[in-house]
Amino acid sequence: DAGITQSPRHKVTETGTPVTLRCHQTENHRYMYWYRQDPGHGLRLIHYSYGVKDTDKGEVSDGYSVSRSKTEDFLLTLESATSSQTSVYFCAISEREKAGELFFGEGSRLTVL
Amino acid sequence: GESVGLHLPTLSVQEGDNSIINCAYSNSASDYFIWYKQESGKGPQFIIDIRSNMDKRQGQRVTVLLNKTVKHLSLQIAATQPGDSAVYFCAENPPKSGAGSYQLTFGKGTKLSVIP
Numbered sequence: 001d002a003g004i005t006q007s008p009r010h011k012v013t014e015t016g017t018p019v020t021l022r023c024h025q026t027e028n029h030r031y032m033y034w035y036r037q038d039p040g041h042g043l044r045l046i047h048y049s050y051g052v053k054d055t056d057k058g059e060v061s062d063g064y065s066v067s068r069s070k071t072e073d074f075l076l077t078l079e080s081a082t083s084s085q086t087s088v089y090f091c092a093i094s095e096r097e098k099a100g101e102l103f104f105g106e107g108s109r110l111t112v113l
Numbered sequence: 114g115e116s117v118g119l120h121l122p123t124l125s126v127q128e129g130d131n132s133i134i135n136c137a138y139s140n141s142a143s144d145y146f147i148w149y150k151q152e153s154g155k156g157p158q159f160i161i162d163i164r165s166n167m168d169k170r171q172g173q174r175v176t177v178l179l180n181k182t183v184k185h186l187s188l189q190i191a192a193t194q195p196g197d198s199a200v201y202f203c204a205e206n207p208p209k210s211g212a213g214s215y216q217l218t219f220g221k222g223t224k225l226s227v228i229p
Contacts, residue, residue, distance in 0.1 A: 027213065043157070043219040055220060090156050100147045100206060100217065104156030 004026055004105040006091050019037045019078040021108050023091030025071075030096045032051075032074040033102065034066065037086040043090065049074055079113040114223075122202060123224045132190040134223050136203030141184060145206035147217065148177060148188045152199045160188070160201075198227045 003026030013019055021030060026101050033048040035058075045058030047066040064086060078085055088109050092102040109110045116216075126132045138146065143225040144165040149157035163170045163177045163186075170177050176189040186203050 039143055039223065042221040043204075048216065092156075098206070100145050100162050102149075102157075102158045102217070104158070106154075106156050 004091060004093060004103060006108045008010065008088075008104040008108060009106065012108050012113065013081055014083055016080050019043040019081050019110065019112075020039060021076045021089055021091075021110070023074045023076070023105060024092050025074075027093060027103070029103075030093050031096065032068065033092040033094070034064070034076045035090045035092060036060065037070075037107075038087050041042075046076065046089075047050050077105060081110075083112050086110060086112045121222050121224045123226060125226045126193050127228050128193060128195060130193055131133045132188075132193045132197070132225060133220060134201050134225065135187075136186040136188075136220050136223075138184050138186055138203065138220070139218070140205060140207040141181070143207045143218075145203040146177070146186050147204045147206075148175075148181060148186075149202045149204060149219075150197075150199045151202065151222070157202060188192045193225075193227050195229055197227055200224050215224045 005024045007022045022042055031050055033045045034046040036046055037043050045062045046060055046064050049055045049068040052068055052071055055068060067075045083103055087105045090107050091105040094102045146164040148160040151157040152158050152200045161172045161175050161177050163179050168179050174191045178187045188201060190197055200222045203220045206217055
């Protein structure tokens with residue numbers, strides 16, 4: 001299994017509070033991604049990174065920010081959580097040549113009350 | 114585990130039979146397609162991929178077929194086993210501009226249930 005660790009795995013928070021999810025990889029892959037998964041929507045890309053300090057928006061980036069200060073860590077921040085951000089969040093990594101082959105973490109379930 | 118199975122089309126097959134999971138993709142300019150498997154409570158796992166210059170690719174017990182004329186992708190699993198029970202997603206790589214890596218567009222998934 002690819003060395004991807006997401007934390008926390010489960011979190012319950014209240015509307016309006018900030019939340020940060022962390023993705024840590026030990027594979028030294030250049031590309032990292034944050035997806036959210038909701039029933040009826042499948043996986044949707046929030047943000048991705050193509051190198052240290054290089055990030056870009058995905059399909060559903062509103063309300064989220066990311067940071068990547070070193071190769072192994074990719075942080076997803078909800079500045080002010082809303083109930084619509086209740087979801088399961090997956091981090092993924094990939095190498096350039098096989099970028100379609102994403103390696104996913106185990107997911108972080110976030111509930112915003 | 115996570116409730117990713119809600120609202121999904123479901124395919125039930127007898128153990129030992131072959132399974133065929135279908136996917137209609139949206140962008141005729143997509144040049145790369147991938148199938149993922151997601152077991153309950155886990156992240157998706159890469160199964161097999163195919164580029165648009167091919168119409169068939171085989172892996173271990175799996176075959177992916179691509180029909181670009183009708184924008185259809187299928188995953189065939191031979192001799193389906195209980196461990197194949199999962200949600201299966203297709204993904205496409207549509208053309209994009211700007212910097213960055215591939216951005217995949219995922220389908221909503223099909224739940225495969227294997228009857229022992």
